[in-house]
Amino acid sequence: MRDNKHALRIYNSLSDEKEVFTPITEGYVGMYVCGPTVYSNVHLGNVRTFITFDIIFRYLRHIGYRVRYVRNITDVGHIVDDADHGEDKIARKARLEQVEPMEVVQRYTVDFHTILHMFNLLPPSIEPTATGHIIEQIANITKMIESGYAYVSNGSVYFDVARHDREFGYGALSRRTLKDMAAHSRELDGQADKRNAQDFALWKKAEPGHIMRWPSPWGEGFPGWHTECAAMSTKYLGARFDIHGGGMDLKFPHHDCEIAQGEACTGQAPVNYWLHANMLTLNGKKMSKSTGNHILPQEILSGESPLLARAYTASVVRFLMMQTHYRSIMDFSDRAIQAAEKGHERLMQALAELPKLAAGGCSTLDISEWEEKCYQAMNDDFNTPMLVSHLFEGVRMIGLIREATASLSAPDLEHFKAKLHTFIFDILGLTETQQSAAGGTTLESVIALLTGIRETARANHDWVLSDQIREGLGSLGIELRDTKGGAGIAGEK
Amino acid sequence: MRDNKHALRIYNSLSDEKEVFTPITEGYVGMYVCGPTVYSNVHLGNVRTFITFDIIFRYLRHIGYRVRYVRNITDVGHIVDDADHGEDKIARKARLEQVEPMEVVQRYTVDFHTILHMFNLLPPSIEPTATGHIIEQIANITKMIESGYAYVSNGSVYFDVARHDREFGYGALSRRTLKDMAAHSRELDGQADKRNAQDFALWKKAEPGHIMRWPSPWGEGFPGWHTECAAMSTKYLGARFDIHGGGMDLKFPHHDCEIAQGEACTGQAPVNYWLHANMLTLNGKKMSKSTGNHILPQEILSGESPLLARAYTASVVRFLMMQTHYRSIMDFSDRAIQAAEKGHERLMQALAELPKLAAGGCSTLDISEWEEKCYQAMNDDFNTPMLVSHLFEGVRMIGLIREATASLSAPDLEHFKAKLHTFIFDILGLTETQQSAAGGTTLESVIALLTGIRETARANHDWVLSDQIREGLGSLGIELRDTKGGAGIAGEK
Numbered sequence: 002m003r004d005n006k007h008a009l010r011i012y013n014s015l016s017d018e019k020e021v022f023t024p025i026t027e028g029y030v031g032m033y034v035c036g037p038t039v040y041s042n043v044h045l046g047n048v049r050t051f052i053t054f055d056i057i058f059r060y061l062r063h064i065g066y067r068v069r070y071v072r073n074i075t076d077v078g079h080i081v082d083d084a085d086h087g088e089d090k091i092a093r094k095a096r097l098e099q100v101e102p103m104e105v106v107q108r109y110t111v112d113f114h115t116i117l118h119m120f121n122l123l124p125p126s127i128e129p130t131a132t133g134h135i136i137e138q139i140a141n142i143t144k145m146i147e148s149g150y151a152y153v154s155n156g157s158v159y160f161d162v163a164r165h166d167r168e169f170g171y172g173a174l175s176r177r178t179l180k181d182m183a184a185h186s187r188e189l190d191g192q193a194d195k196r197n198a199q200d201f202a203l204w205k206k207a208e209p210g211h212i213m214r215w216p217s218p219w220g221e222g223f224p225g226w227h228t229e230c231a232a233m234s235t236k237y238l239g240a241r242f243d244i245h246g247g248g249m250d251l252k253f254p255h256h257d258c259e260i261a262q263g264e265a266c267t268g269q270a271p272v273n274y275w276l277h278a279n280m281l282t283l284n285g286k287k288m289s290k291s292t293g294n295h296i297l298p299q300e301i302l303s304g305e306s307p308l309l310a311r312a313y314t315a316s317v318v319r320f321l322m323m324q325t326h327y328r329s330i331m332d333f334s335d336r337a338i339q340a341a342e343k344g345h346e347r348l349m350q351a352l353a354e355l356p357k358l359a360a361g362g363c364s365t366l367d368i369s370e371w372e373e374k375c376y377q378a379m380n381d382d383f384n385t386p387m388l389v390s391h392l393f394e395g396v397r398m399i400g401l402i403r404e405a406t407a408s409l410s411a412p413d414l415e416h417f418k419a420k421l422h423t424f425i426f427d428i429l430g431l432t433e434t435q436q437s438a439a440g441g442t443t444l445e446s447v448i449a450l451l452t453g454i455r456e457t458a459r460a461n462h463d464w465v466l467s468d469q470i471r472e473g474l475g476s477l478g479i480e481l482r483d484t485k486g487g488a489g490i491a492g493e494k
Numbered sequence: 495m496r497d498n499k500h501a502l503r504i505y506n507s508l509s510d511e512k513e514v515f516t517p518i519t520e521g522y523v524g525m526y527v528c529g530p531t532v533y534s535n536v537h538l539g540n541v542r543t544f545i546t547f548d549i550i551f552r553y554l555r556h557i558g559y560r561v562r563y564v565r566n567i568t569d570v571g572h573i574v575d576d577a578d579h580g581e582d583k584i585a586r587k588a589r590l591e592q593v594e595p596m597e598v599v600q601r602y603t604v605d606f607h608t609i610l611h612m613f614n615l616l617p618p619s620i621e622p623t624a625t626g627h628i629i630e631q632i633a634n635i636t637k638m639i640e641s642g643y644a645y646v647s648n649g650s651v652y653f654d655v656a657r658h659d660r661e662f663g664y665g666a667l668s669r670r671t672l673k674d675m676a677a678h679s680r681e682l683d684g685q686a687d688k689r690n691a692q693d694f695a696l697w698k699k700a701e702p703g704h705i706m707r708w709p710s711p712w713g714e715g716f717p718g719w720h721t722e723c724a725a726m727s728t729k730y731l732g733a734r735f736d737i738h739g740g741g742m743d744l745k746f747p748h749h750d751c752e753i754a755q756g757e758a759c760t761g762q763a764p765v766n767y768w769l770h771a772n773m774l775t776l777n778g779k780k781m782s783k784s785t786g787n788h789i790l791p792q793e794i795l796s797g798e799s800p801l802l803a804r805a806y807t808a809s810v811v812r813f814l815m816m817q818t819h820y821r822s823i824m825d826f827s828d829r830a831i832q833a834a835e836k837g838h839e840r841l842m843q844a845l846a847e848l849p850k851l852a853a854g855g856c857s858t859l860d861i862s863e864w865e866e867k868c869y870q871a872m873n874d875d876f877n878t879p880m881l882v883s884h885l886f887e888g889v890r891m892i893g894l895i896r897e898a899t900a901s902l903s904a905p906d907l908e909h910f911k912a913k914l915h916t917f918i919f920d921i922l923g924l925t926e927t928q929q930s931a932a933g934g935t936t937l938e939s940v941i942a943l944l945t946g947i948r949e950t951a952r953a954n955h956d957w958v959l960s961d962q963i964r965e966g967l968g969s970l971g972i973e974l975r976d977t978k979g980g981a982g983i984a985g986e987k
Contacts, residue, residue, distance in 0.1 A: 069594065101562065101730060103620045111617045114607065124604045127596045133626030136708050215629050237594060447940045450966040454947070454959070466947070466959075473943040 005064040005376050011244075012328060012382045014174055014252065014275040019382055022274065024243050030066045031238035032058065033272075035230055035247035035255065036128070038075040039109035040090040043116050045333065046281040046288065048298050050248045052319060052430075053278040053327040053383075055122040057246070059428050060379050071237045072125040074113075076106040076132050077213050078205075078226040085202040086192065089223065092213050102213050106132075116298050120315045121430045127237050131229035135215045138224040138232040141266055142203045142217075150265035154194040156206030156220045160227075160261060162199045169264045171199075174275060175253035201258050203228045227258035235263065235271060245272040249279050278327045284308065284334050301338070309335050313342060316432045320345045323385040323429055344393075348425065349433060351396040354403060355418050361408025366398050368413045372420050379428070388424065395421055448474070498557040498869050504737075505821060505875045507667055507745065507768040512875055515767065517736050523559045524731035525551065526765075528723055528740035528748065529621070531568040532602035533583040536609050538826065539774040539781065541791050543741045545812060545923075546771040546820040546876075548615040550739070552921050553872050564730045565618040567606075569599040569625050570706050571698075571719040578695040579685065582716065585706050595706050599625075609791050613808045614923045620730050624722035628708045631717040631725040634759055635696045635710075643758035647687040649699030649713045653720075653754060655692040662757045664692075667768060668746035694751050696721045720751035728756065728764060738765040742772050771820045777801065777827050794831070802828050806835060809925040813838045816878040816922055837886075841918065842926055844889040847896060848911050854901025859891050861906045865913050872921070881917065888914055941967070 009022040024030050034054045037043055054072070061068045081087035088096075095102035131138075142158050145151035151160050165171050166179050182199050192198055202225040207214035214221045224232075234242065240263070247256065256275065263271030282288070288295050296306050304312030321341035325331035371394065378387035395417070401407035402414075409417060425431050451470055458466040502515040517523050527547045530536055547565070554561045574580035581589075588595035624631075635651050638644035644653050658664050659672050675692050685691055695718040700707035707714045727735065733756070740749065749768065756764030775781070781788050789799050797805030814834035818824035864887065871880035888910070894900035895907075902910060918924050944963055951959040 069597070101620065103622065103730065104562070107617065107620050124600065127594065127600050129596065130623070130626055133623055136628055140709070216633070237596065447944065447967070450963075451940065451944055453966070454962065457962075469947065469950075470943075473946070474940070 005380060006066065008376070008380045009064065010380060010382055011274050011276065013273075014277050015272075020274070022243075024066070025239075025241065025273065028065070028067060030061050030068045030244065031242035032061070032068060032070045032244040032246065033230070033234040033238055033242065034070070034072045034125070034245075035251055036073040036075060037109070037113050038079040038090055038226075039106050039113060040079070040094045041109060042297055042299075043109075043113045044288070045283075045296055045298050045301075047248070048116065048120060049281045049322055049331060050246075050278040051117060051122055052120060052322055054246050054276075055430060056323075056385065056428065057244075057276070057383055058123060058125070059430060060383060063423070063428055069127070069238060070125040071127045071129065071234065073230060073233050074106075074110055074128060074130045075226065075229065076103075076110075076130050078131055078224045078229055080202075080205075080226060084192070084198075085195075085205070085225070089205075089211075089213060092211060095212065103132075106130075119302060120298070120319060121432055123430075129233045129237065131224065131233070132213075134229065134233050134236065135224060137236050138228045139204075139217050141232050141262065142224075142228065145203065145262065145265045148265065150261075151203055152196065153219050154196075156222060157194055157202055158204035158219055159195050159200040160203050160258070160265070161196065162201070162261070163197055165261045165265055169261070169270075171261055172253070172257050173260055173270070174257045177253060177257075201225065201227055201254060203262075227255055227262065230255070231259045231262040231266075231271070234259070235266075240267040241269055241271055241273070243272075244274045244276060246276040246278070249277045252277055279330050282330060282332045285332055296333070310339070313338050314432075317342045317345045319429065320348075320389075320431055323389055326382075326384055326386055328382070344389075345431070347396060348392060348431075351399045352421065352425065352433070354399055355421065358399065358402050358409075358414060360411035360414045361402075362410065363408065364410045364413045365407045366401070366409060366413075368409065368417050368420075371395065371398070372416075375420070375424055385429065388429070392421070392424060498873060499559065501869070501873045502557065503873060503875060504767050504769065506766075507770050508765075513767070515736075517559070518732075518734065518766065521558070521560060523554050523561045523737065524735035525554070525561060525563045525737040525739065526723070526727040526731055526735065527563070527565045527618070527738075528744055529566040529568065530602070530606050531572040531583055531719075532599050532606060533572070533587045534602060535790055535792075536602075536606045537781070538776075538789055538791050538794075540741070541609065541613060542774045542815055542824060543739075543771040544610060544615055545613060545815050547739050547769075548923060549816075549878065549921065550737075550769070550876055551616060551618070552923060553876060556916070556921055562620070562731060563618040564620045564622065564727065566723060566726050567599075567603055567621060567623045568719065568722065569596075569603075569623050571624055571717045571722055573695075573698075573719060577685070577691075578688075578698070578718070582698075582704075582706060585704060588705065596625075599623075612795060613791070613812060614925055616923075622726045622730065624717065624726070625706075627722060627726050627729065628717060630729050631721045632697075632710050634725050634755065635717075635721065638696065638755065638758045641758065643754075644696055645689065646712050647689075649715060650687055650695055651697035651712055652688050652693040653696050653751070653758070654689060655694070655754070656690055658754045658758055662754070662763075664754055665746070665750050666753055666763070667750045670746060670750075694718065694720055694747060696755075720748055720755065723748070724752045724755040724759075724764070727752070728759075733760040734762055734764055734766070736765075737767045737769060739769040739771070742770045745770055772823050775823060775825045778825055789826070803832070806831050807838075807925075810835045810838045812922065813841075813882075813924055816882055819875075819877055819879055821875070837882075838924070840889060841885060841924075844892045845914065845918065845926070847892055848914065851892065851895050851902075851907060853904035853907045854895075855903065856901065857903045857906040858900045859894070859902060859906075861902065861910050861913075864888065864891070865909075868913070868917055878922065881922070885914070885917060 010019045011022045012019045037047055058068060058070045077089060077091060079090045081090055081093060091102050091105050094105045098105065142151060145160065146153065146158065149161070150164055151158050162171050162179065171179055179199060204217060204219060204222050204224055206220060206222045213223050215223060234245065245256070260270055260272070263269070283294050283296060286294050296308055300306040301309065301313055301318055302315055317338060321338050322331065324341065371391065375388055375391045378384045378391060381387065398407065402409060451474065455467050455470040458470070503512045504515045505512045530540060551561055551563045570582060570584060572583045574583055574586060584595050584598050587598045591598065635644060638653065639646065639651065642654070643657055644651050655664050655672065664672055672692060697710060697712060697715050697717055699713060699715045706716050708716060727738065738749070753763055753765070756762070776787050776789060779787050789801055793799040794802065794806055794811055795808055810831060814831050815824065817834065864884065868881055868884045871877045871884060874880065891900065895902060944967065948960050948963040951963070
């Protein structure tokens with residue numbers, strides 16, 4: 002393999018430019034991605050973000066890096082309002098449902114894992130939880146108080162944004178200045194404890210009745226949302242690591258707050274490359290439960306949505322998502338997914354023809370050039386839409402070889418097959434099986450086809466064929482039972 | 495439904511007797527089960543234990559309890575040797591593989607969840623991790639030091655077994671006396687810090703180079719294995735809760751150490767009913783990797799084991815396990831699973847006939863009596879083998895009705911159907927699909943049957959049938975392509 006590691010360029014949100022990717026330690030990549038807050042079912046938009054980083058993870062591994070990919074579970078600290086007032090999202094859900102908060106966490110963590118598994122995402126290397134790292138967060142906060150970047154106020158601890166701004170410049174990622182922020186900030190309850198409205202909570206005092214609480218040097222409380230990612234990323238990846246990713250909406254305040262904490266704790270910015278996946282819209286509009294313009298990932302697989310004509314497979318959804326670059330807004334619609342389904346079928350059909358292609362004496366197609374273009378696409382900030390177009394070029398090449406209009410030598414043909422498999426299955430993470438998530442649909446329809454043929458045979462008094470089908474299905478454990486109205490399936494043995 | 499809640503009797507390891515089950519709070523059950531130590535693939539024996547408690551969880555819910563089922567993940571603290579010397583199992587694996595310990599934890603947690611999902615276990619209500627509860631463990635240890643049940647020695651903290659024995663009597667579950675224990679204890683390295691050899695570590699000092707470490711009032715270290723379950727069970731279920739379960743091998747020291755800590759912390763025993771699932775042997779012998787008498791759960795589903803004739807479904811494995819009572823040793827073998835497969839097939843075949851049974855004018859079979867016997871079996875310490883025998887009595891009844899030798903009135907027939915489904919699917923957790931874990935086998939064989947029929951049709955110049963099959967499969971996205979040698983599947987569209 003050519004040296005694709007050194008050709009990789011990544012769009013860094015910090016510089017707003019594509020930069021050559023150079024890892025801190027040659028051969029190794031540390032990557033942190035903000036995971037879900039587990040208080041509700043995972044959104045389709047989140048699925049898009051996680052599929053984006055799944056493909057980045059897969060590609061980095063493919064080009065030879067040993068990747069430590071950390072994706073957290075936020076199970077405490079995500080306040081309903083970003084201005085640090087209001088309730089913790091998980092505690093709120095638990096209160097409304099009258100269960101222990103960790104039961105909420107468990108239900109939606111299981112949902113999250115189930116959905117991501119359906120969409121063929123690889124598990125990350127480490128999946129830390131916020132409640133599992135209270136000690137590390139307290140240690141970080143203590144350090145920031147000692148160095149004067151944070152202050153205790155009425156049992157809570159806040160990060161002193163003005164102090165940080167003086168030393169490092171706050172808002173490097175969002176390019177907001179403190180002055181802009183001040184101009185746009187609202188007067189809110191619960192802000193009285195802060196020196197400045199822009200200061201953010203590192204630790205929140207637990208009011209009486211708040212169930213999620215831990216002892217700390219500042220009394221009982223719980224960590225703020227921004228505190229956890231700062232603590233967990235650096236615990237597992239070091240004070241400075243290669244890649245930090247997340248949804249575009251996390252740039253500010255979440256990611257700018259992480260940078261500020263890293264700088265306050267260690268004197269240096271914690272991350273070299275910041276990557277942000279763009280939003281997903283549905284039928285051209287923002288998804289919203291209240292307007293009904295909303296769809297859950299599992300509803301696409303089951304077809305149970307008024308916005309869809311029918312069910313689609315997870316691999317088709319992945320394929321659709323690949324066709325928009327991760328930094329662009331992607332619009333999801335029934336029409337778009339039907340088009341993706343056709344493309345997915347063409348691709349899989351071509352793959353199925355591959356084993357039947359015969360090698361020629363020489364090559365009239367330049368496989369190296371084609372391969373080079375595929376890598377160039379991925380090396381150009383993971384340009385999956387471009388990769389997909391090269392894969393369709395591959396489909397065209399398969400057609401030419403089949404029709405004997407072009408030929409490939411045996412080694413070239415082998416290489417071509419291997420690379421197609423690598424890009425389609427290993428890197429894009431598509432899967433061959435066309436079965437819908439409902440399961441068994443295809444099997445049932447094939448059986449229905451068989452029993453239909455048998456009906457005709459019986460009507461024509463073709464007992465040989467009729468018996469052949471009944472016995473054949475019987476040997477597979479599927480028993481047909483003849484009734485007056487026709488044959489019914491008695492079920493599997 | 496009759497009041498099955500008040501009829502339930504459970505064998506309590508603490509009294510060595512079957513006792514009527516009375517929950518602490520009417521209508522609610524708190525249940526804690528010791529989960530896996532995630533440093534290797536989950537054993538078949540562990541799967542048996544977890545299936546046992548899955549059925550207990552399902553049954554308690556079925557008879558109307560709101561159950562909070564807590565099953566932990568041990569991701570730190572499980573020392574290779576129970577005598578508190580040697581390395582932490584996870585840290586050791588991480589050192590050998592040169593990865594971060596939490597990467598080991600993640601890999602085997604994912605494996606554990608995947609396997610349990612395959613075997614159709616319901617997720618517990620809460621799945622806490624030991625590393626996620628360091629603060630709670632430190633708080634418990636502090637309390638025990640203050641009340642004189644624990645002492646600090648050279649940076650570690652030990653539980654003073656002699657002190658506990660004087661107040662409460664140590665070894666209630668295992669019925670071992672301190673004197674017996676002393677007679678059987680070996681002289682070991684690393685015991686010098688303890689007052690008595692029987693004392694167990696609540697907190698271990700982290701030696702330089704030990705990666706898993708947290709700050710504590712006694713210096714940097716990590717919690718002992720017995721500490722975590724004591725802290726997590728009472729955090730989520732209260733100082734005294736209803737049921738604690740685990741494998742038989744955990745009775746001593748693990749569970750006796752949990753009781754001792756509960757008594758030291760709160761003055762009362764923490765658990766009302768202790769339940770222990772017995773061992774699983776393979777071909778009559780203890781499983782052991784070194785002798786080759788070993789099988790992984792996934793190898794049963796894939797058939798990839800020299801000890802098995804072929805693959806079996808997860809539901810068949812569950813069904814086999816149901817046929818031994820959880821307190822008896824169960825022997826797993828190819829012969830036993832083949833027999834279970836036959837029984838499973840008979841049961842599923844009978845279920846498939848159910849919808850076709852016609853109701854009679856009156857009932858000549860006593861469904862209430864049959865139902866009563868099913869509940870009695872489960873109420874008799876979850877006697878699943880007895881329940882299975884009653885389910886086969888149900889199969890016999892289906893046969894009698896089909897042959898019109900017996901009849902059921904319409905309401906009785908409906909009730910009979912509903913109860914069979916409840917016991918088989920909801921309580922035992924069996925599943926209907928017969929597809930092997932390899933997936934797709936059945937679909938492929940049905941397609942093969944169809945293409946075989948088409949081959950014959952083509953040989954007989956029956957172009958109508960041949961085209962009907964090709965077009966029918968085509969409409970399902972399965973394209974046949976005729977070649978000289980016959981038809982091949984070109985792949986799904």
